[in-house]
Amino acid sequence: MTQPISLGHRMSLIDLYDLRMPQRTGTYVLHEENLAIIETGPSPSVPHLLAGLKALHIDPADIRYIIVTHIHLDHAGGVGVLLEHCPNATVIVHPKGKRHLADPSRLIAGAKAVYGEQFDALFDPIVPVPEERLLVKEDGETLVLSAERTLTFYDTPGHANHHFSIYDSYSGGVFTGDTIGVFYPQLQEAGLAFCLPSTSPNQFNPEAMKQSAERLEKLNPTRIYFGHFGALDQPEEAFRQLxxxxxxxxxxxxxxxxxxxxxxxxxxxxxxxxxxxxxxxxxxxxxxxxxxxxxxxxxxxxxxxxxxxxxxxxxxxx
The missing domain is CATH 1.10.10 (Arc Repressor Mutant, subunit A)
Incomplete structure (x- = not known):
């Protein structure tokens, strides 16, 4: 296991070893009075997430919010499994994603259509989330984690219709999930900040993706926090490359x-x-x-x- 990465701004990044690969998918931990994490990864990644929390000396029972940018299984597939370890957590999800976390049958069917025989190894099990533990955040709504940190949720379709991005008032960064693409930190040592769009099925819409990116760019973020993988301190590069x-x-x-x-x-x-x-x-x-x-x-x-x-x-x- 790689030790969690400190990103400053009372934030850590846990490598989930999604697809058994380092620097593929990550969980962001916001160390606040109302402790929150963003993204869970798929169910096979939950042991890595729990190990990362342990390395940070965090008891899962202290987690108040589990936030998923969207419900694709590489970002949210593990939420039901993780929730079994987090008795005091509420799951925050896009309005169009709530019913699919409560009843993941259509989510599972869609992923099986894409991944076929690989599905079980990549994503199983998918555990439903009790409805009473789900909280929807509409476009423009906020979540106060502490006196210094408020999260603001923005509806950002393009990659998926059930996707929001999250502006963090404390760091000035935005958690973009897959809306503006995938960041490849493997190339940073070569001095290259490299990003590509994420256009996976079945709700990809290039015009909506472009409009969502423009909306996020107008926030003038200081950083982009990608679902895949890590933080980029050159947000203008992410938007330019998209x-x-x-x-x-x-x-x-x-x-x-x-x-x-x-x-x-x-x-x-x-x-x-x-x-x-x-x-x-x-x-x-x-x-x-x-x-x-x-x-x-x-x-x-x-x-x-x-x-x-x-x-x-x-x-x-x-």
């Missing part, structure tokens, strides 16, 4: 659909993955990132799911 890469992702899907309109969705997605892989590899080569870098494995996994979302989006447009 504007650069999002049109390329969308255009790749449009090109494949035009060339192979009758091909099965799985074949179309493979073609999109290949196009984007070539573009991204060329870009990273120009930035002097060697082909041996472990980041390529992570990006390839992301692109496979992103491509499915892009094809799903274009098929719906047709």
């Amino acid at each position: 504007r650069f890469w999002l049109p390329k992702f969308v255009a790749a899907g449009k090109e494949v659909i035009a060339r192979h309109p009758e091909a099965p969705a799985a074949e179309q997605a493979k073609a999109v993955t290949k196009l984007l892989h070539n573009d991204i590899t060329a870009f990273l080569n120009e930035c002097s990132i060697p082909a041996s870098s472990p980041v390529y494995k992570v990006i390839e996994l992301d692109l496979q799911v992103c491509a499915m979302g892009i094809i799903d989006y274009w098929r719906k447009q047709r």
Whole structure:
């Protein structure tokens, strides 16, 4: 287990080893009078989360709020399992996500459609959350954690319709989940702050994603706290790169659909993955990132799911 990372501003980051990979998905711990965590990761990551809390000398019974930016299983799949260790916690969720945490059957079916035989290893078990322990936060509502720290919730669709992002008054940063993409900290040692959009199925909407990003950018955040993975002190880079890469992702899907309109969705997605892989590899080569870098494995996994979302989006447009 990697020790939790101190991010300053009375905040820690616990590596959840999602997909058994370091620096993949994280839980943010806000050390306040009303102790809160943001994101739980999937159920197989909960032991890592509990170990991280122990390393921080936190009793799970002291956690007051468990917040999930959205209900995709890599962010919130473990909330039901974690809640069994947190008897005094309330789960905060987007209005459109509440019913799916209470009854995760549709959530499970959707994930199985994407991940197939890998589902059990990646996400099982999915435990329902009792409705009385769920609290919805509407657009613009707040949560006071202490006299110095208030969280403000913003409805930010694009990656998913059940997604909010959270502005933190104490640090001036924003917890963006997947709204403005994935950050690859593996490249920071090479001096590169690198982000890509997260366009997974089945609610990806590029126009909504763009509008949500513009809304968050107007908050002038000092930091971006990504679900995948970590904090970026150059928020302008995250927004700039989303504007650069999002049109390329969308255009790749449009090109494949035009060339192979009758091909099965799985074949179309493979073609999109290949196009984007070539573009991204060329870009990273120009930035002097060697082909041996472990980041390529992570990006390839992301692109496979992103491509499915892009094809799903274009098929719906047709």
